[in-house]
Amino acid sequence: MGDSKSQKQVEIVDDVKSPINKVNYLPKEAKEILKSLAKKWKNVLDPNAMEVIPLKGAMTNEVFKVKWKTAIGETSQRVLVRMYGEGTGIFFNREDEIKAFEFISKSGHGPRLLGRFANGRVEEFINARTLFASDLRDPSISTLIAVKMSDFHDLNMPGPKKVHLWDVLRNWLVEARRLASPEEVKMFHLDTMDQEISTLEERLSNSHQKIGFCHNDLQYGNIMIDEQTKSLTLIDYEYASYNPIAYDIANHFCEMAANYHTEPPHILDYSKYPDLEERRLFVRTYLGSSGKEQSDNSKVEELLDNIEKFTLANHILWGLWGIISEHVNNIDFDYKEYAKQRFQDYWLRKQYLLSCNGSSNDSAVVGKERKY
Known part of the structure; x- marks a missing residue:
């Protein structure tokens, strides 16, 4: 989160308060x-x-x-x-x-x-600027992002095209347990989180989901726009790997709740999470960028449903990131509180999103109130 969420990067601009040559x-x-x-x-x-x-x-x-x-x-x-x-x-x-x-x-x-x-x-x-948090909700810019993501996902990166998400989650869980205090292990349910990961892997893995080369950290500070040509550049690929494309889009949607220029910068505002129509427009644009699937409503709705479910995996991953960062990073950012918010949203929405009785696009689920 220019820099990535391994940095939880905010927008890179000249530091006018530090004119001294370094x-x-x-x-x-x-x-x-x-x-x-x-x-x-x-x-x-x-x-x-x-x-x-x-x-x-x-x-x-x-x-x-x-x-x-x-x-x-x-x-x-x-x-x-x-x-x-x-x-x-x-x-x-x-x-x-x-x-x-x-x-x-x-x-x-x-x-x-x-x-x-x-x-x-x-x-x-x-020679471009990084996006602002508000840009992600601008329909014209969101359309550009959807097309750019589709192109990025189609990159033919050398190496095995297998899903990395579940291994990463388990590896980060090991590190979080190693670094966390007993109080933190209890607070974040780290002793049982491996079962949560296994449940998600079982429920969210299927043979027909599309796997692509994913950025995995597409927050506003990792997207640059040329104001003249309106072309986008995705930057910072620390976390890039093959994953379900629904996971990458879910991560992008979750990042709309963040503005790392606020004070304090770690606070998430899920009222800014895109509503169903915004998500549907994004997915239609994403699928339609190839000119093949734009009018296939069933594929749009299926991907929308998978995206919502993959927000759960996003919450666990960045929650674990926050716990680990709290112990290895001296940057002035409340990583622990950030992790708390991600896990709270995971527990708040898990039972709805994994319910066998309804779609994750249900208004009852989408509108589920989040407060911290």
Whole structure:
């Protein structure tokens, strides 16, 4: 949550309150890579005279914009430097993430990887803005996101095309139990959460559900828009893997309840979760982007139903993320309270969404009140 929810990234913008050049903050290896890049650009006046500006929003990684002065009348050269935060290795394999990054970049779906150093990387700087929380509810932007997600899910990423969700949930549960205090284990029902995961896997797995290459963290800070062309770029692929596409869309819908620019930033407002008509429009656009399934109402309703059920898996996953982050991260974010909200919504809606007697699109379920 630019940066990802391994950072629970909020929108990346220039930190106008921190104008001091942070060049000495970067490790020597990173500075050597940056100088080498700048020497290749003929319009850079002095490759050694780089300006390093902290960018707001990273919740674990530290992110910087690096720029150099160029000849008069030319736009300055810029790159993005990402320094990995402590504890991120618990959540994902960095080598797998880099492989995904390179493949996605070569496929034309993301920024280019310009260099790597021991605890970070250098990326192409995208001339676009990250979305605001309110943008996710803008019908025109939501339509663009639906089409972009469909394209992303169709990426033919090398490797086995199997569902990763259930293994990730179980691995994170092990880590959460290891780090949590006895009081937290009791509070979050961690001693019985493996049974909850098994129940979801049994109920939500079926042979005909569509599996795609999923972003798995599509919150507003991980979507960039070019205001001129209205083209979108999805960024930060730490959690990207093959999963049911319903899970990825469910995650995106759940993120509409968050605004990481509020004070305090961890509070979720589920009144902002998209209503049935908004979800139906999104799914119709998603399915119709290929031009094949737009008018198939049965497929629209089936996917809508699966998406709602997969919100449960999302709540457990990011709830576990919050518990783990509380113990490995020093960022000023109330991870524990965030986890509490995710688990509360899981328990609030579980019996309705897994009921054999009704659809998860039922107004009684969709309108189920959430208060914290």
